[in-house]
Amino acid sequence: MKKTSTRRDFVRKSASALAGSVIIPYIVPSSSLGLGGQTPPADRIVMGVIGTGSQGMSDMRDFMRLKDQVRFVALCDVDAKRLASAKDVVDKTNRSKDCRTYGDYREFMEKEKLDAVLIALPDHWHGIIYSEAARKKWDVYGEKPICRTINDGKVIVKAVKDNGVIWQTGSWQRSQANFHKGAELVINGRIGKVKYIEVGLPDGGRGIGTPPVQDVPEELDWEMWLGPALKVPYRGVCHWNWRWILDYSGGQLTDWAGHHIDIANWGTGLEYTGPVEIEGKGVYPVDGIYNAPVEYDILCKYANGIEMRVANSSRLPKGMGTCWYGDLGWLHVDRGNRISASDPNILKEEIGDNETHLYKSDNHYQNFVDSVRSRKQAIAPIEPAYRAISVALLGEISMTTGQKIKWDPDKEEIIDNPTASRLLSRPYRKPWTLPTV
Amino acid sequence: MKKIKYFILTAAALALIAGGCRKSTQYAALIVTGQNTIDWQTSSTLLKQILEESGLFKAEIVNSPDAGGDMTGFRPKFSKYDVVVLNYSGDQWSENTKQDFAGYVKNGGGVVVYHAASSAFPGWKEYEEICGLTGWGDRSEKTGPYVYFNRAGRMVVDSTPGPAGWYGKTRDFEVRMRNPGHPVTKGLPVRWMHPDDLLFARLRGPAGNIDVLATAFCDTTGGGTGREEPVMMAVTYGKGRVFHTTLGFPSGDENIALKCAGFITTLQRGAEWAASGKVTQEVPPDFPSAAAISVRPNLKIRTLDENIEGLGEYDIGKSTRFYTGIQEEIRRAAGDKTKLLEIEKKLTELLNNPSATVEAKKLVLRELSWIGTDYSLPAIKKLQAVPELKDEADFAIERLGAN
Numbered sequence: 072m073k074k075t076s077t078r079r080d081f082v083r084k085s086a087s088a089l090a091g092s093v094i095i096p097y098i099v100p101s102s103s104l105g106l107g108g109q110t111p112p113a114d115r116i117v118m119g120v121i122g123t124g125s126q127g128m129s130d131m132r133d134f135m136r137l138k139d140q141v142r143f144v145a146l147c148d149v150d151a152k153r154l155a156s157a158k159d160v161v162d163k164t165n166r167s168k169d170c171r172t173y174g175d176y177r178e179f180m181e182k183e184k185l186d187a188v189l190i191a192l193p194d195h196w197h198g199i200i201y202s203e204a205a206r207k208k209w210d211v212y213g214e215k216p217i218c219r220t221i222n223d224g225k226v227i228v229k230a231v232k233d234n235g236v237i238w239q240t241g242s243w244q245r246s247q248a249n250f251h252k253g254a255e256l257v258i259n260g261r262i263g264k265v266k267y268i269e270v271g272l273p274d275g276g277r278g279i280g281t282p283p284v285q286d287v288p289e290e291l292d293w294e295m296w297l298g299p300a301l302k303v304p305y306r307g308v309c310h311w312n313w314r315w316i317l318d319y320s321g322g323q324l325t326d327w328a329g330h331h332i333d334i335a336n337w338g339t340g341l342e343y344t345g346p347v348e349i350e351g352k353g354v355y356p357v358d359g360i361y362n363a364p365v366e367y368d369i370l371c372k373y374a375n376g377i378e379m380r381v382a383n384s385s386r387l388p389k390g391m392g393t394c395w396y397g398d399l400g401w402l403h404v405d406r407g408n409r410i411s412a413s414d415p416n417i418l419k420e421e422i423g424d425n426e427t428h429l430y431k432s433d434n435h436y437q438n439f440v441d442s443v444r445s446r447k448q449a450i451a452p453i454e455p456a457y458r459a460i461s462v463a464l465l466g467e468i469s470m471t472t473g474q475k476i477k478w479d480p481d482k483e484e485i486i487d488n489p490t491a492s493r494l495l496s497r498p499y500r501k502p503w504t505l506p507t508v
Numbered sequence: 509m510k511k512i513k514y515f516i517l518t519a520a521a522l523a524l525i526a527g528g529c530r531k532s533t534q535y536a537a538l539i540v541t542g543q544n545t546i547d548w549q550t551s552s553t554l555l556k557q558i559l560e561e562s563g564l565f566k567a568e569i570v571n572s573p574d575a576g577g578d579m580t581g582f583r584p585k586f587s588k589y590d591v592v593v594l595n596y597s598g599d600q601w602s603e604n605t606k607q608d609f610a611g612y613v614k615n616g617g618g619v620v621v622y623h624a625a626s627s628a629f630p631g632w633k634e635y636e637e638i639c640g641l642t643g644w645g646d647r648s649e650k651t652g653p654y655v656y657f658n659r660a661g662r663m664v665v666d667s668t669p670g671p672a673g674w675y676g677k678t679r680d681f682e683v684r685m686r687n688p689g690h691p692v693t694k695g696l697p698v699r700w701m702h703p704d705d706l707l708f709a710r711l712r713g714p715a716g717n718i719d720v721l722a723t724a725f726c727d728t729t730g731g732g733t734g735r736e737e738p739v740m741m742a743v744t745y746g747k748g749r750v751f752h753t754t755l756g757f758p759s760g761d762e763n764i765a766l767k768c769a770g771f772i773t774t775l776q777r778g779a780e781w782a783a784s785g786k787v788t789q790e791v792p793p794d795f796p797s798a799a800a801i802s803v804r805p806n807l808k809i810r811t812l813d814e815n816i817e818g819l820g821e822y823d824i825g826k827s828t829r830f831y832t833g834i835q836e837e838i839r840r841a842a843g844d845k846t847k848l849l850e851i852e853k854k855l856t857e858l859l860n861n862p863s864a865t866v867e868a869k870k871l872v873l874r875e876l877s878w879i880g881t882d883y884s885l886p887a888i889k890k891l892q893a894v895p896e897l898k899d900e901a902d903f904a905i906e907r908l909g910a911n
Contacts, residue, residue: 274698274699274798275797275798275799276798276799277701277798277799277800278799278800280800281824281825281826281827281828282825283824283825284824284825301870301874301899301900301903302899304824306824353839354697354795354797355797355832355835355836356797356799356800356832357769357794357795357796357797357799357800357802357829357832357833357836358799358800358801358802358827358828358829358832359799359800359828360828361799362828362832365697365699365797365798365799366697366698366699366797366798383698385684385698385699386688386698470839471839471878472839472842472843473838473839473840473841473842473843474842474843488843490843490848490878490879491843493877493878493907493908493909494878496907497903497907498877498902498903498906498907500899500902500903501899501902
């Protein structure tokens with residue numbers, strides 16, 4: 072990754088953030104002036120949040136646990152109630168009432184002067200807002216999956232790279248010891264040469280049928296929530312459950328791809344490439360407003376011969392998590408600090424000085440803050456996130472078309488299938504357009 | 509001589525045509541009923557229709573004498589059939605009939621044990637072996653262990669003393685495939701919702717020769733077990749193959765449990781496997797998933813035309829099943845241009861049809877946005893001028909790269 076910012080730039084940026092406080096006045100508490108052993112302002116990251124729903128709030132609280140290293144100064148959400156309760160949380164932490172709130176991200180972006188922004192939005196909004204944030208040269212902590220379509224993903228990756236911003240994907244498993252250890256053992260050949268990987272992600276669940284049109288809650292700007300997605304009437308499905316509707320997400324498959332596929336790629340050096348063949352089969356709800364596949368079984372082949380199967384966990388012998396199969400054994404990792412191997416002794420192996428050492432972080436949020444300060448790449452940069460979700464999105468295209476997809480991971484194009492290639496993007500509803508970077 | 513030749517040729521041609529229309533193999537099925545704790549008339553009629561709907565079976569129904577009647581003369585010729593479907597739970601058969609049946613299975617006959625037949629013939633040991641698991645009557649641990657699955661998905665064979673057989677109230681529940689590699693279950697969703705049925709629990713039996721294909725969770729309401737209970741089993745007995753399903757309680761006027769596409773499909777596949785050891789039937793496009801039940805009111809799979817017609821009347825709040833049916837046909841076309849064009853033509857007709865709803869046309873435009881060709885393009889472009897369809901038409905035109 073090109074590093075276009077320096078420590079000096081960063082200090083200047085922080086200074087301009089303070090300058091911004093002159094335009095939009097707020098009282099700088101004495102604690103941020105570096106008195107009484109507190110973090111001095113130049114090292115304190117001034118942050119905003121776009122998307123104060125459950126994931127945004129969870130991330131925000133994790134940043135707040137870093138104490139005075141971060142100060143949230145502005146929030147944006149299309150749901151006024153959520154915005155108000157997020158402001159309460161921030162105000163309490165800041166011991167001031169100055170945190171600014173916005174219902175429209177465009178105004179947020181125009182008025183705010185930030186070092187970094189936390190973005191936790193439904194997937195269909197990522198293309199526009201991630202790219203715009205990068206264009207503002209804000210460092211971004213962005214939730215996975217980083218895009219709803221491959222085309223969105225390409226634009227986002229380019230925006231992040233071109234603008235030299237620090238990017239951290241919310242794929243926090245990378246900062247967990249068991250996942251790090253598993254990936255590091257595998258990449259150093261402790262199970263031999265990896266031939267095959269199984270990635271188990273959650274099964275889809277019950278639908279809710281076909282609810283009627285309902286009044287939009289007063290606090291919700293439904294038009295803005297839909298944004299670039301096709302206009303549909305409000306039917307009671309919005310926060311959280313947008314994930315089961317294909318206009319906004321690909322269901323459990325795309326929700327979790329950024330975790331376990333990402334880990335699979337990390338342990339096999341596939342982070343900066345993609346599969347060359349993808350064949351998937353999905354089980355779709357036969358009725359109801361939720362239309363994302365509830366089961367999926369996708370087999371991918373990589374140019375180096377590795378095969379990766381991604382399926383809902385009920386279909387796989389090891390269930391959830393990532394399992395690498397090498398010619399000397401297997402190694403499986405999952406949440407809950409789980410790590411196991413065909414031979415338990417594999418797990419006791421040390422990695423020598425001359426071997427590959429994967430990036431180490433034991434706190435995903437601290438790692439982002441450190442990277443913002445140091446201008447060194449964070450543990451979960453943009454391209455691996457894009458490559459991880461690409462596997463799921465290409466699987467989705469294969470399931471939708473019922474065809475095996477051939478993919479050129481360098482050109483990032485589907486080979487010889489113009490019909491399937493149309494599914495690489497979802498056109499934006501006017502007036503929204505995907506930024507050209 | 510000429511006439512004979514002509515006859516042979518005609519017969520061969522007819523056979524070819526017939527083969528093209530329906531599956532060439534016809535298995536003979538016998539549904540044995542006449543006494544049961546459930547509505548055996550209705551369920552037997554439905555079972556016959558379900559089997560014959562597959563195109564693989566010719567099914568007959570044989571009724572035993574009424575309860576308390578003389579059973580000595582009731583002696584169906586089991587060996588004439590490829591598969592015997594037991595929809596029976598009543599008076600004990602005569603020893604001769606029992607021997608005939610056990611011999612039939614031992615010699616390689618196929619059996620489907622359906623629903624309440626799990627409770628038939630207490631004390632007949634061979635029958636319990638054929639079923640794998642049974643219940644009720646005066647059965648207890650003496651019949652064999654209680655077999656269930658724990659939440660981790662492992663089979664538990666529990667020899668603790670206790671009663672055999674339990675059911676609660678009819679309700680919807682999720683079926684979970686436990687052996688997705690078996691011919692009966694292969695290719696089917698591993699989790700699917702099943703409507704309005706009685707879930708049998710605490711079944712006991714010899715259990716030595718059973719392959720539990722699927723279970724369902726019996727919640728603790730009304731004394732339920734809180735365990736994953738077997739609902740489908742493959743059993744081997746001698747050379748015979750037995751498909752045992754505890755599903756399919758006929759209830760109310762609708763008999764929804766029997767009209768569930770999941771029940772129909774597994775019964776058809778289970779019967780084929782019992783008859784032949786293999787399954788040649790494709791996974792139907794309307795098989796349910798964990799998300800929603802799927803019911804076939806007339807036991808038939810909807811055709812493309814029926815889906816198109818249903819979609820034409822779609823509105824917000826109505827079932828999306830016609831739309832998802834078309835989407836499934838598109839997936840199954842797997843890029844076949846001829847099939848896709850056939851679907852595209854019908855979708856285009858809908859776009860041009862003034863009586864099709866606006867909401868239906870919106871859904872059609874979403875599909876045409878990627879399968880569309882020059883065929884549908886003029887119809888799509890025309891809709892760009894219709895305010896309530898402009899967004900969807902623009903969406904399609906942009907994705908087709910036709911703007």
